[in-house]
Amino acid sequence: MMDKAAGALLPALMEQAGAGAARLLLERGPELGLGEQARVVVLAGPGNNGGDGYVMARHLATARRDVTVVSAGEPRTELAKAARQAWSGAVIPLASFQPDSLLHAEGIVVDALFGAGFKGDLPSAPAAFLQGFKHRMALDMPSGVDGLSGDCAPGVAPCQLTAAFGRLRPGQLLLPGKAVCGVVKAVPMTMPPESIQAMEDAFPAAILRTPTEPVPAEAEGLLRFFHNAPGLWRLPLQTPLDNKYTRGVVSVIGGGVMSGAGRLSLMGARRSGCGLARVAVQAQSAMIYILGAAGAIIDELTPSVTLQTLLEDKRRHTWVCGPGLTSSEVMASFPVLLAAKRQVVADAGTLDWAAGAPEKLRGAAVITPHAGEFARVFNTPRMLGLLKRNRPLAALEAARLTGAVCVLKGSDSVVAAPDGRVAINTHASDGLATAGSGDVLSGVVGTCLAVGMAPWEAACAAVWLHGQAGQAASAREGGWPLAEDVAAELGRARGLATTLQQAG
Ligand SMILES: NC(=O)C1=CN([C@@H]2O[C@H](COP(=O)(O)OP(=O)(O)OC[C@H]3O[C@@H](n4cnc5c(N)ncnc54)[C@H](OP(=O)(O)O)[C@@H]3O)[C@@H](O)[C@H]2O)[C@H](O)CC1
Numbered sequence: 001m002m003d004k005a006a007g008a009l010l011p012a013l014m015e016q017a018g019a020g021a022a023r024l025l026l027e028r029g030p031e032l033g034l035g036e037q038a039r040v041v042v043l044a045g046p047g048n049n050g051g052d053g054y055v056m057a058r059h060l061a062t063a064r065r066d067v068t069v070v071s072a073g074e075p076r077t078e079l080a081k082a083a084r085q086a087w088s089g090a091v092i093p094l095a096s097f098q099p100d101s102l103l104h105a106e107g108i109v110v111d112a113l114f115g116a117g118f119k120g121d122l123p124s125a126p127a128a129f130l131q132g133f134k135h136r137m138a139l140d141m142p143s144g145v146d147g148l149s150g151d152c153a154p155g156v157a158p159c160q161l162t163a164a165f166g167r168l169r170p171g172q173l174l175l176p177g178k179a180v181c182g183v184v185k186a187v188p189m190t191m192p193p194e195s196i197q198a199m200e201d202a203f204p205a206a207i208l209r210t211p212t213e214p215v216p217a218e219a220e221g222l223l224r225f226f227h228n229a230p231g232l233w234r235l236p237l238q239t240p241l242d243n244k245y246t247r248g249v250v251s252v253i254g255g256g257v258m259s260g261a262g263r264l265s266l267m268g269a270r271r272s273g274c275g276l277a278r279v280a281v282q283a284q285s286a287m288i289y290i291l292g293a294a295g296a297i298i299d300e301l302t303p304s305v306t307l308q309t310l311l312e313d314k315r316r317h318t319w320v321c322g323p324g325l326t327s328s329e330v331m332a333s334f335p336v337l338l339a340a341k342r343q344v345v346a347d348a349g350t351l352d353w354a355a356g357a358p359e360k361l362r363g364a365a366v367i368t369p370h371a372g373e374f375a376r377v378f379n380t381p382r383m384l385g386l387l388k389r390n391r392p393l394a395a396l397e398a399a400r401l402t403g404a405v406c407v408l409k410g411s412d413s414v415v416a417a418p419d420g421r422v423a424i425n426t427h428a429s430d431g432l433a434t435a436g437s438g439d440v441l442s443g444v445v446g447t448c449l450a451v452g453m454a455p456w457e458a459a460c461a462a463v464w465l466h467g468q469a470g471q472a473a474s475a476r477e478g479g480w481p482l483a484e485d486v487a488a489e490l491g492r493a494r495g496l497a498t499t500l501q502q503a504g
């Protein structure tokens with residue numbers, strides 16, 4: 001139900017949306033390769049997205065641009081009807097409009113067909129009409145893109161420019177939607193703060209919150225989206241009183257056969273600033289860890305020194321369990337860590353051990369699956385469908401099923417907490433698509449947890465630091481960094497996060 005206050009705001013918001021989109025096109029046209037006098041064709045749909053299109057056309061005409069409105073259906077909402085009436089130019093029905101090849105090549109079509117209210121399949125005639133143009137700009141979303149998930153209906157016409165109204169939508173940042181939005185530019189909208197929640201309720205697709213924006217108490221427990229950036233979380237600053245324990249202790253379960261993954265996780269933890277990192281590993285496999293990391297402590301497990309013995313040290317609260325582990329190694333460690341009430345980052349081998357049985361992960365603080373691991377753990381048709389078409393909801397449901405924060409890794413990683421918070425990370429780089437990069441991340445999550453951050457904040461911070469380190473390593477290595485190169489940049493990434501936190 002739309003709140004009365006939000007309803008009363010809508011005409012003013014539509015006016016701001018249409019006027020702002022017109023301004024954006026006038027400013028950005030030359031960058032899109034449009035000439036001064038390029039013709040503009042607005043394709044207006046039946047809902048409020050179409051209404052925005054009529055308002056935009058009016059403002060473009062006032063700015064003396066050659067603008068034509070083509071209608072893909074009579075306006076159905078009161079707002080869109082009012083916007084249609086305020087447009088004094090002609091409205092040509094789609095079926096009767098005959099664009100010439102010059103218009104196709106040199107003009108621009110404004111996609112005001114469907115926005116947040118789109119559902120189902122794209123009708124073929126308007127989709128083909130949009131496809132015919134070389135230059136395209138979208139209002140809110142290219143028609144056929146789901147604003148919440150970024151899922152695209154077949155036939156979506158990719159745009160070079162998208163006007164975002166007030167705030168960004170998740171679907172503008174998540175693939176595949178992100179790829180068809182082109183450059184996304186926010187059109188500023190002013191609205192009283194108390195109306196923000198009401199506005200969010202009024203629109204079918206969620207709106208992204210900025211990191212520093214407080215969430216009203218009544219929104220607790222509801223799905224709400226955030227853009228992942230420093231400001232959404234705070235990493236503790238260094239102080240002269242710090243010692244290695246106050247900076248956090250991270251312990252990694254080391255694999256006996258696949259030692260590389262555990263060592264990369266250890267590197268991630270150490271490079272991102274934990275005070276002390278330790279590895280617990282069977283004595284016969286300890287040497288590779290001992291030789292590999294002079295600054296880490298290696299705890300050799302023997303019949304007399306077991307994991308239980310190590311857990312007597314209460315300072316060892318945070319554990320990374322999974323990188324490089326076989327199922328039997330997971331079975332011998334993960335349940336023991338949970339029984340001892342440790343906060344555990346579950347990755348790799350632990351996720352494979354829980355294939356088809358997500359309840360086995362209950363008790364972990366953070367789980368970090370990539371799409372393949374996710375599909376193995378949460379292998380019901382519903383979850384596989386969500387994974388394909390709605391990554392934020394897939395991650396959220398995984399978090400709710402396991403009680404753990406879920407980092408669904410990808411080039412647009414999402415971090416979901418069981419309480420409904422979902423952060424979208426856009427701060428990644430292609431360079432992270434290399435073996436071992438996920439192992440590094442698990443160690444960074446370990447550091448952020450060990451230093452006392454709550455699980456969702458810790459996971460968000462770790463994903464951002466990892467992304468920043470990936471970008472820096474990519475730049476340094478000509479676009480082709482190794483996981484070790486990414487780890488090597490983590491200290492500087494944390495330094496940058498601190499600077500940004502202090503500035504903001
Ligand atoms: N965020 C803001 O502050 C503001 C956003 N505004 C704009 O409003 C739209 C959302 O408007 P809404 O009217 O809810 O939805 P749409 O315009 O996107 O589309 C709804 C109409 O489209 C029909 N529809 C939907 N899918 C299909 C389909 N597959 N085939 C045919 N027709 C379809 C739908 O028909 P129904 O029969 O399903 O009802 C509707 O007629 C948002 O995107 C912004 O652009 C406002 O300007 C205010 C501020």
Ligand SMILES: [K+]
Pocket residue numbers: 049111112113114115138139140141142143
């Ligand atoms: K649109």
